[in-house]
Amino acid sequence: MEVFGRKIPMSASLIVWAVLWEIVGQLDLVSLIPPLSNVVMRLAEIVPTETFIDALALTARSFAAGTGIAILAGVPIGVLMGRSEIADRLLLPWVNVFVSAPLTALVPIIMALFGFGETTIILTVVLFALWIIILDARAGTRSISNSLVEMAQSYGASYWQAFSKVYVWAALPEILAGIRLGMVRAIKGVIIGQLIVSVVGFGYLFEIYQSNFLMEHLWALLLVLFALAFLIDGVFGYMEKRVEYYAASR
Amino acid sequence: MTATVVHAPGFQRSLGTMVSVRSVSKVYPGGVEALNEISLDFPKGQLTTLLGPSGCGKTTLLKIIAGLLPATSGEVMVDGMRVEGPGPERAFVFQDFALLPWATVLRNVAFGLELRGVPVAERESIAEHYIGQVGLKGFEKHYPHALSGGMRQRVGLARALAVKAEVVLMDEPFSAVDEQTRRKFQEDMLELIKNEQKTFIFVTHSIEEAVYVSNRIILLSRRPSRVMRIIEPDMPRGITPDQIRRHPAYLDAVEMIWQALKQYLD
Ligand SMILES: Nc1ncnc2c1ncn2[C@@H]1O[C@H](COP(=O)(O)OP(=O)(O)OP(=O)(O)O)[C@@H](O)[C@H]1O
Ligand SMILES: [Mg+2]
Numbered sequence: 001m002e003v004f005g006r007k008i009p010m011s012a013s014l015i016v017w018a019v020l021w022e023i024v025g026q027l028d029l030v031s032l033i034p035p036l037s038n039v040v041m042r043l044a045e046i047v048p049t050e051t052f053i054d055a056l057a058l059t060a061r062s063f064a065a066g067t068g069i070a071i072l073a074g075v076p077i078g079v080l081m082g083r084s085e086i087a088d089r090l091l092l093p094w095v096n097v098f099v100s101a102p103l104t105a106l107v108p109i110i111m112a113l114f115g116f117g118e119t120t121i122i123l124t125v126v127l128f129a130l131w132i133i134i135l136d137a138r139a140g141t142r143s144i145s146n147s148l149v150e151m152a153q154s155y156g157a158s159y160w161q162a163f164s165k166v167y168v169w170a171a172l173p174e175i176l177a178g179i180r181l182g183m184v185r186a187i188k189g190v191i192i193g194q195l196i197v198s199v200v201g202f203g204y205l206f207e208i209y210q211s212n213f214l215m216e217h218l219w220a221l222l223l224v225l226f227a228l229a230f231l232i233d234g235v236f237g238y239m240e241k242r243v244e245y246y247a248a249s250r
Numbered sequence: 251m252t253a254t255v256v257h258a259p260g261f262q263r264s265l266g267t268m269v270s271v272r273s274v275s276k277v278y279p280g281g282v283e284a285l286n287e288i289s290l291d292f293p294k295g296q297l298t299t300l301l302g303p304s305g306c307g308k309t310t311l312l313k314i315i316a317g318l319l320p321a322t323s324g325e326v327m328v329d330g331m332r333v334e335g336p337g338p339e340r341a342f343v344f345q346d347f348a349l350l351p352w353a354t355v356l357r358n359v360a361f362g363l364e365l366r367g368v369p370v371a372e373r374e375s376i377a378e379h380y381i382g383q384v385g386l387k388g389f390e391k392h393y394p395h396a397l398s399g400g401m402r403q404r405v406g407l408a409r410a411l412a413v414k415a416e417v418v419l420m421d422e423p424f425s426a427v428d429e430q431t432r433r434k435f436q437e438d439m440l441e442l443i444k445n446e447q448k449t450f451i452f453v454t455h456s457i458e459e460a461v462y463v464s465n466r467i468i469l470l471s472r473r474p475s476r477v478m479r480i481i482e483p484d485m486p487r488g489i490t491p492d493q494i495r496r497h498p499a500y501l502d503a504v505e506m507i508w509q510a511l512k513q514y515l516d
Contacts (some may be wrong), residue, residue, distance in 0.1 A: 053496030082490050151348035154336045155362040155413065165365070171353050245395060 005086035009034025034216045042198050043220035051205070056224075058201040062118060066125020069182050073180070074130050075175055078137025083149075088138070095138075099131035100124045103189070107196050121193035121200075128189025129182035140171025170241050184229050191225070268294040268449040269315060269417055274324035275474075276310050284310040284475035287324065292417075297443050297450040299460040301507065302470030302478075303514035308453045311475070312419050315451065316342050328417060338366070341415035344421045349394040349409075355381060356390040358405050362413035373412075380408040385438065400431035415434075417449045425455065436463050437491055437515055457511070461485070461503045462494065476499045479510060 018036055025035030065113050081088040081095075103191050114120045148170060152162045168175065194203025202221065209217040269292035276285040284307040292298045301309045313319040315326050317336040324335040327447050328340060341362065348356050356377055357364070363373035380389055384404040394402055403423055424432045439465060441452060454460050460467050460483075467481040483503045487495055494500055 061466075110278045141384050145346065145348070147346050147348040150313075151342070151344060151367075154316055154318055154340070154342040155365050155409075156338060159367055165361075169350070172352075211420070230284055243352070 024049060028235050032083040032215060034219065038216050039116055039219040039223065042153045042216040043223060046217060046220060055201045055205050059190055059194065059203075061123045062125060062193065062201070063186055066122045066189065067179075068183055069122070070126045070129035070133055070186065071179055073126075074133030074178070075137045075168065076163070078134040078139075078175075079141045079171065081134065081155070082138040082141025082171070083167065091134075092138075095131050095134050098127075099135060100196070103127050104192055104196070107193060111197055116198045120197045121190065124193030125186045125189040128192075129186040132185060133175075133182040135183070136174045137171060140174025141167055141176075142168040173240055173246075174198065176240045176243065180233060180240070183232045183236070187225060187232075188227050188243070224240075262269060266294040267291045268329060270327040270442045270446075271311070271315065272325050272327065274311070274314060274321045274326065276319070277312065277322045283474040285302075285314075285321075286476070288475055288477065289324075290468060292451055293466070294449055295447050296465035297439075297452055297463055298466045299452045300465040300468050300470060301454065301457065301460050301477065303472050303511065304455070306473050308470065309421055312342075312421050312451065312453055315347040316340055316419050319340070337468070340411035340417045340419060341413050343403070343406050343410050343418065343420040345425055346482065347394070347399075347406045347426070349402060349405055351394050352395075354390065354395070355386060355392050355397070355405050357406040358394065359412050362409055362481055363451060366413070366465045377408070377412050380412045380460060381405075383411065383442070384408045391467065395460070400426070400427045400435060403427055403435070407442075411446065415448070415452065419451050421453045422450075423456065432459070433491070434500065439463050440487075442513055457504050457507045458495075461500055461507070462491075467507065469507065472514055481507065 020031070021036045023031050024030070025038070077091065081091055093128060095220065107120075110120050110123045110127065114123060144167060148166060149162075152166045157166065191202055191206070193204060194201045199207045202225070205221055208214075209221065258349055271290040271292075273287045273289055274285055275283075275287055277283050288307075290309065298460050300311065302308055306433060310319065314321045315328075316334065317340065328337070350361065356374060359381055360368075360373040360377035363376060368376075378390065381387060384407050384455070386401060386404050386408065389397065389401065396404065397405070403426070405469075406423070424436075427435065436459060437495075439450075452460075452464065462485070464483060467483065469478040469481065470476070473476045481503060483499070485500055485503075486497060489497075
């Protein structure tokens with residue numbers, strides 16, 4: 001972005017919104033929006049509390065388990081779909097349905113099957129993250145040049161060797177993009193899971209803040225989530241940049 | 251005095267055949283008939299070139315020999331064994347190099363050995379040897395994107411040599427390389443053929459290149475391919491490359507092939 005001929009980083013736009021938020025908050029127009037400065041103060045206050053740390057730990061655990069499963073399952077499935085016409089025909093319609101389906105509506109079904117525990121929350125995370133990871137791994141695999149595939153074959157690669165030594169690496173730029181998008185969706189998944197399934201972790205905090213109309217607390221919690229999403233996005237964006245150089249020469 | 255020998259299409263050499271293609275036909279899904287009952291023998295320790303009009307089925311034939319593509323009918327024998335798929339006695343050099351962009355030159359050259367489970371130290375010392383052979387000493391730690399096209403193809407060649415395959419299949423290996431590099435490459439190839447005692451099967455579009463490097467040239471007709479003529483250029487060796495390129499035997503062979511292939515230009 002350029003303003004008056006100067007290069008300004010994209011994150012600068014955040015400052016504009018932060019100032020706007022502060023003004024609207026100070027004007028006291030809507031009780032839903034407290035001033036940003038109050039929210040930040042509240043943030044500093046609640047983050048060190050045990051309640052918050054426990055909620056964060058619980059949420060992080062479900063999130064990590066869920067995204068871990070989604071990556072371990074999604075990448076091989078996506079690569080398989082990218083390589084095998086039959087697998088692709090069988091699975092693609094489902095993946096396409098789920099990638100855009102209103103997944104929240106499906107959470108009660110998981111709940112009916114797996115109860116009200118952490119398992120259900122983890123599976124909710126998987127449900128949110130999996131599909132985009134599959135789709136991107138598939139797209140990456142399809143863009144691998146035919147001669148690289150033939151090279152692996154002609155030098156006698158087994159299925160596992162071709163997958164682990166060639167396909168995953170060749171498709172890495174897209175796979176990382178898929179994981180990045182999947183993790184951002186997984187944040188949504190873990191909160192929705194915690195709200196619907198059993199009110200624990202961040203879901204529990206949201207619940208009490210909301211029912212007690214603690215708007216500053218609520219916004220502080222949201223800020224934490226935004227920051228986490230931003231961080232994940234940044235880390236994976238950086239990793240994608242690092243492998244970009246070979247995306248063209250596969 | 252050297253002479254270029256021309257054989258009729260039915261010519262077969264029985265002694266020392268390494269690769270034997272027997273009545274191979276290939277019909278692609280969709281009905282394109284690329285090869286029709288083609289039979290060919292490739293003598294051991296020699297470089298045989300496939301030359302023919304574009305789309306006549308050279309790549310198809312090479313891939314069938316490599317075991318990367320099944321023949322619709324017929325069979326290919328390599329050293330007396332029927333080809334059922336890729337095998338360690340055959341190595342392929344790809345037109346677009348097919349290197350792993352995320353791996354160094356060293357790992358790329360050792361990749362065939364890595365797939366076979368050869369221990370790191372051993373495969374890297376073999377790879378280093380062949381990196382030296384193709385003139386890339388000092389580039390072991392470089393990545394492919396930092397190399398020129400010619401150097402990348404040397405990596406591809408070193409990878410094929412490192413697995414110690416007896417048959418090296420090369421599909422237009424120099425077509426993505428500039429002319430100067432190409433000539434240097436051709437001379438290095440002659441050197442390699444002399445040292446390595448391998449059977450090379452080579453596809454090119456360049457008549458000059460074919461005459462310069464080949465022991466035998468197989469002229470193919472238009473799709474579905476038949477063997478039109480087999481030429482053994484028998485270039486004088488031991489003289490400079492420039493002398494070869496001015497030698498009457500060289501010029502005659504080039505002219506003869508040009509006359510034979512001219513009919514396929516539209
Ligand atoms: N996968 C495929 N499916 C259908 N037809 C194909 C396929 N691959 C090649 N063909 C056709 O088979 C014929 C022979 O192709 P091939 O690539 O073997 O020719 P070639 O002699 O190598 O050509 P070139 O000199 O242009 O490289 C061509 O007409 C081509 O269009
Ligand atoms: Mg070809």
